[in-house]
Amino acid sequence: MQLQPMAAERLSQAAPPADAAIAIDDVTLRFVTPDGHMMTAIRDFTMTVARGEFACVVGPTGCGKSTTLNLVTGLLRPTTGNVRVMGNPVTDISRDIGFVFQADALFPWRSVIDNVAAGPLYRGTPKAQAYERARDWIGRVGLGRFEKHYPHQLSGGMRKRVALAQTFINQPKILLMDEPFSALDMQTRTAMQDELLGLWSEQKSSVVFVTHDLEEAVALADKVYVLTAGPGTVKSVYRIDLPRPRVMADIRYDPKFIEIAKVIWNDLREEVQLGQCRTLQTGH
Amino acid sequence: MTAISPTADHAATRDASIAVAEGRAKARLRRRHALVIGLRLAILVVFLGLWELGADYNFIDPFFFASPSGIWQQIWSWITEGTSQGPLWLQIYVTLEETFLGFVIGALGGIAAGIILGRNRLLADVFSIYIKIANSVPRVVLGSVFIIALGLGMASKVALAVVMVFFVVFANAFQGVREADRAMIANAQILGASPFQITRTVIIPSAMSWILASLHVSFGFALVGAVVGEFLGAKQGMGLLISTAQGAFNANGVFAAMIILAVMALVVEFIITRFENYVVKWRPAPFNEQGA
Numbered sequence: 001m002q003l004q005p006m007a008a009e010r011l012s013q014a015a016p017p018a019d020a021a022i023a024i025d026d027v028t029l030r031f032v033t034p035d036g037h038m039m040t041a042i043r044d045f046t047m048t049v050a051r052g053e054f055a056c057v058v059g060p061t062g063c064g065k066s067t068t069l070n071l072v073t074g075l076l077r078p079t080t081g082n083v084r085v086m087g088n089p090v091t092d093i094s095r096d097i098g099f100v101f102q103a104d105a106l107f108p109w110r111s112v113i114d115n116v117a118a119g120p121l122y123r124g125t126p127k128a129q130a131y132e133r134a135r136d137w138i139g140r141v142g143l144g145r146f147e148k149h150y151p152h153q154l155s156g157g158m159r160k161r162v163a164l165a166q167t168f169i170n171q172p173k174i175l176l177m178d179e180p181f182s183a184l185d186m187q188t189r190t191a192m193q194d195e196l197l198g199l200w201s202e203q204k205s206s207v208v209f210v211t212h213d214l215e216e217a218v219a220l221a222d223k224v225y226v227l228t229a230g231p232g233t234v235k236s237v238y239r240i241d242l243p244r245p246r247v248m249a250d251i252r253y254d255p256k257f258i259e260i261a262k263v264i265w266n267d268l269r270e271e272v273q274l275g276q277c278r279t280l281q282t283g284h
Numbered sequence: 285m286t287a288i289s290p291t292a293d294h295a296a297t298r299d300a301s302i303a304v305a306e307g308r309a310k311a312r313l314r315r316r317h318a319l320v321i322g323l324r325l326a327i328l329v330v331f332l333g334l335w336e337l338g339a340d341y342n343f344i345d346p347f348f349f350a351s352p353s354g355i356w357q358q359i360w361s362w363i364t365e366g367t368s369q370g371p372l373w374l375q376i377y378v379t380l381e382e383t384f385l386g387f388v389i390g391a392l393g394g395i396a397a398g399i400i401l402g403r404n405r406l407l408a409d410v411f412s413i414y415i416k417i418a419n420s421v422p423r424v425v426l427g428s429v430f431i432i433a434l435g436l437g438m439a440s441k442v443a444l445a446v447v448m449v450f451f452v453v454f455a456n457a458f459q460g461v462r463e464a465d466r467a468m469i470a471n472a473q474i475l476g477a478s479p480f481q482i483t484r485t486v487i488i489p490s491a492m493s494w495i496l497a498s499l500h501v502s503f504g505f506a507l508v509g510a511v512v513g514e515f516l517g518a519k520q521g522m523g524l525l526i527s528t529a530q531g532a533f534n535a536n537g538v539f540a541a542m543i544i545l546a547v548m549a550l551v552v553e554f555i556i557t558r559f560e561n562y563v564v565k566w567r568p569a570p571f572n573e574q575g576a
Contacts, residue, residue: 118485152566166475167475
Protein backbone atom coordinates (compact mmCIF):
# COMPACT_ATOMS: atom_id res chain seq x y z
CA MET A 1 0.00 0.00 0.00
CA GLN A 2 1.81 3.08 -1.22
CA LEU A 3 -0.87 5.38 0.00
CA GLN A 4 0.19 8.09 2.38
CA PRO A 5 -0.35 11.78 2.63
CA MET A 6 2.56 13.37 0.85
CA ALA A 7 4.75 15.67 2.85
CA ALA A 8 2.52 18.44 4.12
CA GLU A 9 2.42 21.35 1.71
CA ARG A 10 3.97 23.67 4.24
CA LEU A 11 7.16 21.67 3.99
CA SER A 12 7.30 21.56 0.22
CA GLN A 13 6.39 25.20 -0.29
CA ALA A 14 9.92 26.25 0.61
CA ALA A 15 11.14 25.19 -2.81
CA PRO A 16 8.59 24.59 -5.54
CA PRO A 17 10.68 22.91 -8.24
CA ALA A 18 11.78 25.34 -10.94
CA ASP A 19 10.58 23.12 -13.77
CA ALA A 20 7.01 22.70 -12.44
CA ALA A 21 4.24 23.34 -14.93
CA ILE A 22 2.18 25.15 -12.33
CA ALA A 23 3.48 26.54 -9.06
CA ILE A 24 1.03 28.30 -6.78
CA ASP A 25 3.14 29.52 -3.88
CA ASP A 26 1.52 30.53 -0.59
CA VAL A 27 -1.28 32.47 -2.26
CA THR A 28 -4.04 34.34 -0.46
CA LEU A 29 -6.83 35.92 -2.45
CA ARG A 30 -9.25 38.44 -0.99
CA PHE A 31 -11.80 40.43 -2.85
CA VAL A 32 -14.33 43.10 -2.05
CA THR A 33 -17.94 42.03 -2.40
CA PRO A 34 -20.41 44.37 -4.14
CA ASP A 35 -21.71 45.53 -0.73
CA GLY A 36 -18.22 46.51 0.36
CA HIS A 37 -17.16 43.56 2.55
CA MET A 38 -13.84 41.82 2.34
CA MET A 39 -14.07 38.13 1.44
CA THR A 40 -11.22 35.67 1.62
CA ALA A 41 -11.61 33.13 -1.16
CA ILE A 42 -8.46 31.10 -0.49
CA ARG A 43 -5.63 31.53 1.99
CA ASP A 44 -2.05 30.26 2.26
CA PHE A 45 -2.65 28.07 -0.74
CA THR A 46 0.26 26.11 -2.15
CA MET A 47 0.09 23.68 -5.02
CA THR A 48 2.58 22.27 -7.50
CA VAL A 49 1.79 20.39 -10.67
CA ALA A 50 4.69 18.76 -12.49
CA ARG A 51 4.83 18.59 -16.29
CA GLY A 52 2.55 15.90 -17.60
CA GLU A 53 0.95 15.38 -14.20
CA PHE A 54 -2.78 14.99 -13.65
CA ALA A 55 -3.87 16.77 -10.46
CA CYS A 56 -7.39 16.80 -9.07
CA VAL A 57 -8.76 19.29 -6.58
CA VAL A 58 -11.65 18.20 -4.36
CA GLY A 59 -13.35 20.06 -1.58
CA PRO A 60 -16.71 21.11 -0.19
CA THR A 61 -18.94 23.49 -2.11
CA GLY A 62 -17.76 27.08 -2.06
CA CYS A 63 -14.25 26.39 -0.80
CA GLY A 64 -12.53 28.17 -3.67
CA LYS A 65 -11.85 25.25 -6.02
CA SER A 66 -12.63 27.25 -9.14
CA THR A 67 -10.67 30.21 -7.79
CA THR A 68 -7.46 28.20 -8.02
CA LEU A 69 -8.07 27.70 -11.75
CA ASN A 70 -8.68 31.38 -12.35
CA LEU A 71 -5.40 32.17 -10.60
CA VAL A 72 -3.61 30.02 -13.16
CA THR A 73 -5.39 31.64 -16.14
CA GLY A 74 -4.60 35.13 -14.87
CA LEU A 75 -8.27 36.11 -14.77
CA LEU A 76 -7.75 36.58 -11.00
CA ARG A 77 -4.62 38.03 -9.37
CA PRO A 78 -3.42 36.83 -5.95
CA THR A 79 -3.55 39.35 -3.11
CA THR A 80 -0.33 37.90 -1.69
CA GLY A 81 1.94 35.11 -2.87
CA ASN A 82 2.74 34.31 -6.47
CA VAL A 83 1.65 32.03 -9.28
CA ARG A 84 4.01 30.74 -11.94
CA VAL A 85 3.11 28.83 -15.07
CA MET A 86 5.91 27.01 -16.92
CA GLY A 87 8.37 28.88 -14.73
CA ASN A 88 7.07 32.36 -15.63
CA PRO A 89 4.95 34.62 -13.45
CA VAL A 90 1.36 34.87 -14.68
CA THR A 91 0.79 38.29 -16.22
CA ASP A 92 -1.76 37.68 -18.93
CA ILE A 93 -3.76 34.78 -20.31
CA SER A 94 -1.08 32.38 -21.45
CA ARG A 95 -1.26 30.77 -24.88
CA ASP A 96 -0.26 27.51 -23.22
CA ILE A 97 -3.53 27.23 -21.33
CA GLY A 98 -6.69 25.38 -22.25
CA PHE A 99 -9.85 25.57 -20.15
CA VAL A 100 -12.89 23.31 -20.12
CA PHE A 101 -15.86 24.89 -18.38
CA GLN A 102 -18.57 23.37 -16.26
CA ALA A 103 -21.31 25.21 -18.13
CA ASP A 104 -21.77 24.93 -21.83
CA ALA A 105 -19.36 27.52 -23.19
CA LEU A 106 -19.66 26.62 -26.86
CA PHE A 107 -20.80 29.35 -29.22
CA PRO A 108 -24.38 28.34 -30.08
CA TRP A 109 -24.40 30.32 -33.34
CA ARG A 110 -21.42 28.43 -34.71
CA SER A 111 -21.53 24.94 -36.15
CA VAL A 112 -19.36 22.21 -34.61
CA ILE A 113 -16.50 22.80 -37.03
CA ASP A 114 -16.63 26.58 -36.58
CA ASN A 115 -16.56 26.10 -32.82
CA VAL A 116 -13.54 23.83 -32.94
CA ALA A 117 -11.71 26.08 -35.41
CA ALA A 118 -12.30 29.14 -33.18
CA GLY A 119 -9.04 28.83 -31.22
CA PRO A 120 -6.66 28.66 -34.20
CA LEU A 121 -8.64 31.38 -36.01
CA TYR A 122 -8.42 33.70 -32.98
CA ARG A 123 -4.69 33.06 -32.87
CA GLY A 124 -4.24 34.01 -36.51
CA THR A 125 -3.88 30.61 -38.17
CA PRO A 126 -4.82 30.78 -41.89
CA LYS A 127 -8.41 29.71 -42.47
CA ALA A 128 -7.72 26.61 -44.58
CA GLN A 129 -5.20 25.29 -42.08
CA ALA A 130 -7.45 26.02 -39.09
CA TYR A 131 -10.34 24.10 -40.65
CA GLU A 132 -8.11 21.22 -41.61
CA ARG A 133 -6.95 20.89 -38.01
CA ALA A 134 -10.51 21.31 -36.75
CA ARG A 135 -11.68 18.47 -39.01
CA ASP A 136 -8.89 16.29 -37.65
CA TRP A 137 -9.86 17.01 -34.03
CA ILE A 138 -13.55 16.48 -34.65
CA GLY A 139 -12.61 13.06 -36.05
CA ARG A 140 -10.53 12.29 -32.96
CA VAL A 141 -13.44 12.90 -30.60
CA GLY A 142 -15.66 10.79 -32.86
CA LEU A 143 -17.98 13.50 -34.20
CA GLY A 144 -16.98 13.29 -37.89
CA ARG A 145 -20.61 13.06 -39.00
CA PHE A 146 -21.67 16.15 -37.03
CA GLU A 147 -19.35 18.84 -38.42
CA LYS A 148 -22.19 20.98 -39.72
CA HIS A 149 -24.50 20.57 -36.74
CA TYR A 150 -25.21 23.38 -34.32
CA PRO A 151 -24.67 22.78 -30.58
CA HIS A 152 -28.41 22.70 -29.81
CA GLN A 153 -28.75 19.72 -32.14
CA LEU A 154 -26.28 17.66 -30.09
CA SER A 155 -26.64 15.77 -26.83
CA GLY A 156 -24.87 16.92 -23.66
CA GLY A 157 -22.10 14.34 -24.09
CA MET A 158 -21.52 15.31 -27.71
CA ARG A 159 -21.31 18.98 -26.75
CA LYS A 160 -18.64 18.06 -24.18
CA ARG A 161 -16.73 16.25 -26.91
CA VAL A 162 -16.87 19.42 -29.00
CA ALA A 163 -15.62 21.40 -26.00
CA LEU A 164 -12.71 18.98 -25.57
CA ALA A 165 -11.80 19.23 -29.27
CA GLN A 166 -12.11 23.04 -29.06
CA THR A 167 -9.67 23.08 -26.15
CA PHE A 168 -7.22 20.43 -27.33
CA ILE A 169 -6.84 21.92 -30.84
CA ASN A 170 -4.75 24.71 -29.30
CA GLN A 171 -2.44 21.98 -27.94
CA PRO A 172 -2.38 23.47 -24.45
CA LYS A 173 0.58 22.54 -22.26
CA ILE A 174 -1.69 23.22 -19.31
CA LEU A 175 -5.23 21.99 -19.16
CA LEU A 176 -7.61 23.41 -16.57
CA MET A 177 -10.98 21.75 -16.06
CA ASP A 178 -13.73 23.11 -13.84
CA GLU A 179 -16.14 20.27 -13.02
CA PRO A 180 -16.41 19.63 -16.74
CA PHE A 181 -18.50 16.45 -16.57
CA SER A 182 -20.72 17.24 -13.59
CA ALA A 183 -23.80 17.87 -15.73
CA LEU A 184 -23.56 14.56 -17.58
CA ASP A 185 -25.30 11.31 -16.75
CA MET A 186 -23.30 8.43 -15.30
CA GLN A 187 -22.64 6.46 -18.51
CA THR A 188 -21.77 9.52 -20.55
CA ARG A 189 -19.47 10.76 -17.82
CA THR A 190 -17.57 7.47 -17.75
CA ALA A 191 -17.15 7.61 -21.52
CA MET A 192 -15.94 11.21 -21.37
CA GLN A 193 -13.44 10.39 -18.61
CA ASP A 194 -11.94 7.68 -20.83
CA GLU A 195 -11.88 10.10 -23.74
CA LEU A 196 -10.10 12.69 -21.60
CA LEU A 197 -7.48 10.24 -20.34
CA GLY A 198 -6.85 9.11 -23.92
CA LEU A 199 -6.33 12.66 -25.18
CA TRP A 200 -4.24 13.56 -22.15
CA SER A 201 -1.87 10.62 -22.56
CA GLU A 202 -1.29 11.61 -26.22
CA GLN A 203 -0.81 15.30 -25.49
CA LYS A 204 1.24 15.03 -22.30
CA SER A 205 -0.34 18.18 -20.91
CA SER A 206 -0.37 19.04 -17.23
CA VAL A 207 -3.91 18.96 -15.87
CA VAL A 208 -5.70 20.59 -12.97
CA PHE A 209 -9.13 19.02 -12.71
CA VAL A 210 -11.57 20.49 -10.21
CA THR A 211 -14.43 18.27 -9.11
CA HIS A 212 -16.74 17.68 -6.16
CA ASP A 213 -16.85 13.98 -7.02
CA LEU A 214 -14.14 12.22 -5.02
CA GLU A 215 -14.39 8.96 -7.00
CA GLU A 216 -13.90 10.85 -10.25
CA ALA A 217 -10.83 12.51 -8.75
CA VAL A 218 -9.28 9.24 -7.55
CA ALA A 219 -10.01 7.50 -10.84
CA LEU A 220 -8.40 10.19 -12.98
CA ALA A 221 -5.58 11.72 -10.97
CA ASP A 222 -1.94 11.20 -10.15
CA LYS A 223 -2.39 13.53 -7.21
CA VAL A 224 -5.46 14.61 -5.26
CA TYR A 225 -5.61 17.90 -3.34
CA VAL A 226 -8.20 18.00 -0.56
CA LEU A 227 -9.26 21.53 0.36
CA THR A 228 -10.74 22.74 3.63
CA ALA A 229 -14.15 24.38 3.87
CA GLY A 230 -13.81 28.02 2.81
CA PRO A 231 -11.73 30.06 2.94
CA GLY A 232 -10.00 27.20 1.20
CA THR A 233 -6.53 26.01 1.86
CA VAL A 234 -4.88 22.67 1.18
CA LYS A 235 -5.79 20.15 3.88
CA SER A 236 -3.82 17.23 2.50
CA VAL A 237 -2.38 15.86 -0.69
CA TYR A 238 -2.55 12.23 -1.80
CA ARG A 239 -0.60 10.47 -4.47
CA ILE A 240 -2.73 7.92 -6.36
CA ASP A 241 -0.63 4.99 -7.48
CA LEU A 242 -3.19 3.13 -9.55
CA PRO A 243 -1.56 1.80 -12.73
CA ARG A 244 -2.23 3.44 -16.09
CA PRO A 245 -3.83 3.14 -18.58
CA ARG A 246 -6.96 3.12 -16.44
CA VAL A 247 -10.37 2.02 -17.66
CA MET A 248 -13.04 4.12 -16.03
CA ALA A 249 -15.83 1.57 -16.28
CA ASP A 250 -13.76 -1.03 -14.34
CA ILE A 251 -11.64 1.00 -11.99
CA ARG A 252 -14.42 1.73 -9.53
CA TYR A 253 -14.63 -2.02 -8.71
CA ASP A 254 -10.86 -2.27 -8.11
CA PRO A 255 -10.31 -3.00 -4.37
CA LYS A 256 -7.30 -0.71 -4.25
CA PHE A 257 -9.38 2.12 -5.72
CA ILE A 258 -12.07 1.57 -3.12
CA GLU A 259 -9.52 1.61 -0.32
CA ILE A 260 -7.95 4.86 -1.51
CA ALA A 261 -11.34 6.49 -1.97
CA LYS A 262 -12.32 5.50 1.58
CA VAL A 263 -9.19 6.98 3.12
CA ILE A 264 -9.56 10.29 1.29
CA TRP A 265 -13.30 10.41 1.99
CA ASN A 266 -12.61 10.14 5.74
CA ASP A 267 -10.41 13.18 5.36
CA LEU A 268 -12.88 15.08 3.19
CA ARG A 269 -16.04 14.22 5.12
CA GLU A 270 -15.52 16.55 8.05
CA GLU A 271 -14.81 19.45 5.71
CA VAL A 272 -18.00 18.73 3.79
CA GLN A 273 -20.00 18.66 7.02
CA LEU A 274 -18.36 21.87 8.18
CA GLY A 275 -19.10 23.53 4.83
CA GLN A 276 -22.73 22.47 4.97
CA CYS A 277 -23.22 23.71 8.54
CA ARG A 278 -21.75 27.03 7.52
CA THR A 279 -23.95 27.29 4.46
CA LEU A 280 -27.04 26.65 6.55
CA GLN A 281 -25.99 29.27 9.11
CA THR A 282 -25.00 32.09 6.78
CA GLY A 283 -27.41 31.31 3.97
CA HIS A 284 -24.82 31.53 1.18
CA MET B 285 -31.21 -13.78 -13.11
CA THR B 286 -32.81 -14.08 -16.53
CA ALA B 287 -32.99 -11.43 -19.18
CA ILE B 288 -36.51 -10.78 -20.35
CA SER B 289 -36.98 -9.93 -24.01
CA PRO B 290 -40.17 -9.45 -25.97
CA THR B 291 -41.02 -12.01 -28.65
CA ALA B 292 -40.79 -10.86 -32.27
CA ASP B 293 -44.06 -12.48 -33.41
CA HIS B 294 -46.15 -9.40 -32.98
CA ALA B 295 -43.81 -7.10 -34.90
CA ALA B 296 -45.93 -7.05 -38.08
CA THR B 297 -49.25 -6.35 -36.38
CA ARG B 298 -47.58 -3.75 -34.20
CA ASP B 299 -46.20 -1.87 -37.25
CA ALA B 300 -49.63 -1.92 -38.88
CA SER B 301 -51.36 -0.52 -35.82
CA ILE B 302 -48.70 2.20 -35.51
CA ALA B 303 -49.36 3.22 -39.15
CA VAL B 304 -53.10 3.44 -38.47
CA ALA B 305 -52.56 5.51 -35.34
CA GLU B 306 -50.22 7.87 -37.18
CA GLY B 307 -52.76 8.30 -39.98
CA ARG B 308 -55.43 9.19 -37.44
CA ALA B 309 -53.16 11.67 -35.66
CA LYS B 310 -52.30 13.40 -38.96
CA ALA B 311 -55.96 13.64 -39.93
CA ARG B 312 -56.72 15.14 -36.52
CA LEU B 313 -53.98 17.78 -36.99
CA ARG B 314 -55.32 18.67 -40.47
CA ARG B 315 -58.85 19.01 -39.12
CA ARG B 316 -57.69 21.28 -36.33
CA HIS B 317 -55.74 23.46 -38.75
CA ALA B 318 -58.82 23.80 -40.99
CA LEU B 319 -60.92 24.64 -37.93
CA VAL B 320 -58.58 27.45 -36.87
CA ILE B 321 -58.54 28.99 -40.37
CA GLY B 322 -62.31 28.60 -40.66
CA LEU B 323 -62.94 30.31 -37.32
CA ARG B 324 -60.62 33.16 -38.20
CA LEU B 325 -62.47 33.77 -41.47
CA ALA B 326 -65.84 33.49 -39.72
CA ILE B 327 -64.88 36.16 -37.18
CA LEU B 328 -63.78 38.52 -39.97
CA VAL B 329 -66.98 37.97 -41.96
CA VAL B 330 -69.23 38.42 -38.93
CA PHE B 331 -67.38 41.56 -37.83
CA LEU B 332 -67.48 43.23 -41.25
CA GLY B 333 -71.05 42.04 -41.85
CA LEU B 334 -72.34 43.50 -38.57
CA TRP B 335 -70.49 46.75 -39.23
CA GLU B 336 -71.95 47.02 -42.73
CA LEU B 337 -75.48 46.13 -41.57
CA GLY B 338 -75.20 48.53 -38.64
CA ALA B 339 -74.17 51.28 -41.05
CA ASP B 340 -77.05 50.44 -43.45
CA TYR B 341 -79.64 50.56 -40.68
CA ASN B 342 -78.00 53.56 -38.97
CA PHE B 343 -77.09 51.79 -35.71
CA ILE B 344 -73.60 52.99 -36.49
CA ASP B 345 -73.48 56.38 -38.12
CA PRO B 346 -71.39 55.90 -41.27
CA PHE B 347 -70.60 59.62 -41.29
CA PHE B 348 -68.49 59.21 -38.14
CA PHE B 349 -67.53 55.56 -38.17
CA ALA B 350 -67.47 54.81 -41.90
CA SER B 351 -68.58 51.47 -43.33
CA PRO B 352 -66.68 48.59 -44.93
CA SER B 353 -68.16 49.24 -48.36
CA GLY B 354 -67.43 52.96 -48.08
CA ILE B 355 -63.83 52.24 -47.07
CA TRP B 356 -63.42 49.87 -49.97
CA GLN B 357 -64.86 52.43 -52.41
CA GLN B 358 -62.44 55.01 -51.06
CA ILE B 359 -59.43 52.69 -51.52
CA TRP B 360 -60.62 51.76 -55.00
CA SER B 361 -61.06 55.37 -56.06
CA TRP B 362 -57.59 56.21 -54.70
CA ILE B 363 -56.16 53.35 -56.71
CA THR B 364 -57.98 54.14 -59.93
CA GLU B 365 -58.31 57.92 -59.82
CA GLY B 366 -55.51 58.91 -57.48
CA THR B 367 -55.74 61.03 -54.33
CA SER B 368 -56.11 64.78 -54.02
CA GLN B 369 -52.30 64.95 -53.59
CA GLY B 370 -51.46 62.76 -56.56
CA PRO B 371 -51.29 59.02 -57.19
CA LEU B 372 -51.72 56.67 -54.20
CA TRP B 373 -48.52 54.74 -54.88
CA LEU B 374 -46.55 57.97 -54.59
CA GLN B 375 -47.98 58.60 -51.10
CA ILE B 376 -47.13 55.05 -50.07
CA TYR B 377 -43.66 55.36 -51.55
CA VAL B 378 -42.92 58.64 -49.76
CA THR B 379 -44.04 57.30 -46.38
CA LEU B 380 -42.17 54.04 -46.85
CA GLU B 381 -39.01 55.86 -47.84
CA GLU B 382 -39.13 58.07 -44.74
CA THR B 383 -39.89 55.06 -42.56
CA PHE B 384 -37.06 52.98 -43.98
CA LEU B 385 -34.47 55.72 -43.75
CA GLY B 386 -35.48 56.47 -40.17
CA PHE B 387 -35.59 52.78 -39.29
CA VAL B 388 -32.16 52.00 -40.73
CA ILE B 389 -30.41 55.06 -39.28
CA GLY B 390 -32.09 54.67 -35.89
CA ALA B 391 -31.44 50.94 -35.69
CA LEU B 392 -27.77 51.19 -36.69
CA GLY B 393 -27.24 54.07 -34.27
CA GLY B 394 -29.03 52.18 -31.50
CA ILE B 395 -27.00 49.03 -32.08
CA ALA B 396 -23.70 50.93 -32.16
CA ALA B 397 -24.52 52.92 -29.02
CA GLY B 398 -25.81 49.81 -27.24
CA ILE B 399 -22.63 47.86 -27.95
CA ILE B 400 -20.29 50.71 -27.02
CA LEU B 401 -22.06 51.43 -23.74
CA GLY B 402 -22.64 47.75 -23.03
CA ARG B 403 -18.92 47.05 -23.31
CA ASN B 404 -17.79 50.07 -21.30
CA ARG B 405 -19.01 50.19 -17.73
CA LEU B 406 -17.88 53.76 -17.05
CA LEU B 407 -19.62 55.17 -20.13
CA ALA B 408 -22.71 53.14 -19.24
CA ASP B 409 -22.78 54.47 -15.66
CA VAL B 410 -22.28 58.06 -16.84
CA PHE B 411 -24.78 58.07 -19.70
CA SER B 412 -27.50 55.83 -18.25
CA ILE B 413 -29.18 58.73 -16.45
CA TYR B 414 -29.33 60.87 -19.61
CA ILE B 415 -30.69 58.02 -21.64
CA LYS B 416 -33.37 57.43 -19.05
CA ILE B 417 -34.33 61.11 -19.21
CA ALA B 418 -34.31 61.22 -23.01
CA ASN B 419 -36.36 58.04 -23.11
CA SER B 420 -39.04 59.44 -20.80
CA VAL B 421 -39.58 62.55 -22.93
CA PRO B 422 -42.63 61.98 -25.15
CA ARG B 423 -40.65 61.84 -28.37
CA VAL B 424 -43.56 62.55 -30.72
CA VAL B 425 -43.46 66.13 -29.49
CA LEU B 426 -40.03 66.43 -31.07
CA GLY B 427 -41.85 66.21 -34.41
CA SER B 428 -42.84 69.87 -34.06
CA VAL B 429 -39.22 70.83 -33.34
CA PHE B 430 -38.02 68.91 -36.38
CA ILE B 431 -40.61 70.55 -38.64
CA ILE B 432 -39.53 73.98 -37.45
CA ALA B 433 -35.85 73.15 -37.84
CA LEU B 434 -35.83 70.91 -40.92
CA GLY B 435 -38.87 72.10 -42.86
CA LEU B 436 -41.78 70.32 -44.48
CA GLY B 437 -39.62 67.98 -46.55
CA MET B 438 -38.42 64.46 -45.93
CA ALA B 439 -35.69 65.28 -43.39
CA SER B 440 -38.05 66.19 -40.55
CA LYS B 441 -39.99 62.91 -40.86
CA VAL B 442 -36.84 60.84 -41.06
CA ALA B 443 -35.50 62.59 -37.97
CA LEU B 444 -38.65 61.81 -36.02
CA ALA B 445 -38.57 58.16 -37.12
CA VAL B 446 -34.90 57.92 -36.11
CA VAL B 447 -35.64 59.23 -32.63
CA MET B 448 -38.56 56.82 -32.27
CA VAL B 449 -36.45 53.82 -33.29
CA PHE B 450 -33.13 54.65 -31.65
CA PHE B 451 -34.10 54.22 -28.01
CA VAL B 452 -35.92 50.94 -28.45
CA VAL B 453 -33.05 49.35 -30.35
CA PHE B 454 -30.46 50.90 -28.06
CA ALA B 455 -32.13 49.55 -24.93
CA ASN B 456 -32.29 46.05 -26.36
CA ALA B 457 -28.78 46.04 -27.79
CA PHE B 458 -27.43 47.29 -24.45
CA GLN B 459 -29.30 44.60 -22.54
CA GLY B 460 -28.21 41.96 -25.03
CA VAL B 461 -24.56 42.90 -24.62
CA ARG B 462 -24.88 42.86 -20.83
CA GLU B 463 -26.50 39.43 -20.87
CA ALA B 464 -23.77 37.85 -22.97
CA ASP B 465 -22.74 34.67 -21.21
CA ARG B 466 -19.70 35.11 -18.93
CA ALA B 467 -18.42 31.59 -19.46
CA MET B 468 -18.63 32.05 -23.22
CA ILE B 469 -16.60 35.27 -23.05
CA ALA B 470 -14.01 33.65 -20.79
CA ASN B 471 -13.87 30.71 -23.18
CA ALA B 472 -13.17 32.98 -26.15
CA GLN B 473 -10.55 34.86 -24.11
CA ILE B 474 -8.69 31.69 -23.19
CA LEU B 475 -8.96 30.34 -26.74
CA GLY B 476 -6.99 33.46 -27.70
CA ALA B 477 -9.50 36.12 -28.74
CA SER B 478 -8.57 39.81 -28.56
CA PRO B 479 -11.12 42.26 -27.08
CA PHE B 480 -12.17 43.25 -30.61
CA GLN B 481 -12.56 39.61 -31.63
CA ILE B 482 -14.66 39.01 -28.52
CA THR B 483 -16.96 41.88 -29.44
CA ARG B 484 -17.27 40.73 -33.03
CA THR B 485 -17.60 36.97 -32.53
CA VAL B 486 -19.21 36.64 -29.10
CA ILE B 487 -20.90 39.86 -27.96
CA ILE B 488 -22.64 40.85 -31.18
CA PRO B 489 -23.98 37.39 -32.05
CA SER B 490 -25.29 36.85 -28.55
CA ALA B 491 -26.95 40.28 -28.50
CA MET B 492 -28.47 39.51 -31.91
CA SER B 493 -31.65 37.86 -30.64
CA TRP B 494 -32.33 40.89 -28.44
CA ILE B 495 -31.64 43.29 -31.29
CA LEU B 496 -33.82 41.40 -33.74
CA ALA B 497 -36.67 41.30 -31.24
CA SER B 498 -36.48 45.09 -30.98
CA LEU B 499 -36.51 45.49 -34.78
CA HIS B 500 -40.03 44.05 -34.94
CA VAL B 501 -41.35 46.65 -32.52
CA SER B 502 -39.28 49.51 -33.78
CA PHE B 503 -40.39 49.26 -37.39
CA GLY B 504 -43.87 50.06 -36.17
CA PHE B 505 -42.41 53.02 -34.27
CA ALA B 506 -40.61 54.25 -37.38
CA LEU B 507 -43.91 54.15 -39.26
CA VAL B 508 -45.61 56.09 -36.47
CA GLY B 509 -42.77 58.63 -36.57
CA ALA B 510 -43.09 59.14 -40.32
CA VAL B 511 -46.89 59.35 -40.30
CA VAL B 512 -47.04 61.71 -37.33
CA GLY B 513 -44.37 63.85 -38.97
CA GLU B 514 -46.50 64.07 -42.12
CA PHE B 515 -49.51 64.76 -40.00
CA LEU B 516 -47.79 67.76 -38.46
CA GLY B 517 -46.87 69.23 -41.82
CA ALA B 518 -45.94 67.74 -45.18
CA LYS B 519 -46.42 67.98 -48.92
CA GLN B 520 -46.76 64.25 -49.60
CA GLY B 521 -47.41 60.99 -47.77
CA MET B 522 -49.98 58.82 -46.02
CA GLY B 523 -50.02 61.03 -42.93
CA LEU B 524 -51.01 64.02 -45.04
CA LEU B 525 -53.70 61.87 -46.67
CA ILE B 526 -55.15 61.12 -43.24
CA SER B 527 -55.01 64.71 -42.13
CA THR B 528 -56.70 65.87 -45.37
CA ALA B 529 -59.45 63.26 -44.92
CA GLN B 530 -59.89 64.37 -41.33
CA GLY B 531 -60.21 67.98 -42.43
CA ALA B 532 -62.94 67.00 -44.90
CA PHE B 533 -64.82 64.90 -42.30
CA ASN B 534 -64.14 61.90 -44.52
CA ALA B 535 -64.16 58.97 -42.06
CA ASN B 536 -63.89 56.48 -44.91
CA GLY B 537 -60.67 58.18 -46.00
CA VAL B 538 -59.12 57.94 -42.51
CA PHE B 539 -59.97 54.25 -42.22
CA ALA B 540 -58.80 53.56 -45.78
CA ALA B 541 -55.41 55.16 -45.08
CA MET B 542 -55.18 53.25 -41.80
CA ILE B 543 -55.76 49.95 -43.58
CA ILE B 544 -53.14 50.75 -46.20
CA LEU B 545 -50.64 51.54 -43.43
CA ALA B 546 -51.51 48.28 -41.65
CA VAL B 547 -50.88 46.31 -44.83
CA MET B 548 -47.53 48.07 -45.28
CA ALA B 549 -46.55 47.24 -41.70
CA LEU B 550 -47.58 43.57 -42.09
CA VAL B 551 -45.57 43.17 -45.30
CA VAL B 552 -42.45 44.62 -43.70
CA GLU B 553 -42.99 42.54 -40.54
CA PHE B 554 -43.06 39.46 -42.76
CA ILE B 555 -39.78 40.50 -44.39
CA ILE B 556 -38.15 41.14 -41.01
CA THR B 557 -39.26 37.71 -39.77
CA ARG B 558 -37.72 36.07 -42.84
CA PHE B 559 -34.51 38.02 -42.25
CA GLU B 560 -34.50 37.00 -38.58
CA ASN B 561 -34.94 33.33 -39.42
CA TYR B 562 -32.07 33.60 -41.85
CA VAL B 563 -29.74 35.36 -39.40
CA VAL B 564 -30.43 33.15 -36.37
CA LYS B 565 -30.78 29.81 -38.11
CA TRP B 566 -28.57 28.35 -35.38
CA ARG B 567 -31.37 28.75 -32.85
CA PRO B 568 -33.57 25.80 -31.89
CA ALA B 569 -36.96 26.02 -33.61
CA PRO B 570 -39.26 28.11 -31.42
CA PHE B 571 -42.54 26.68 -30.24
CA ASN B 572 -44.49 28.27 -33.05
CA GLU B 573 -48.10 29.32 -33.00
CA GLN B 574 -50.06 26.82 -34.99
CA GLY B 575 -51.12 27.69 -38.52
CA ALA B 576 -49.13 30.93 -38.53
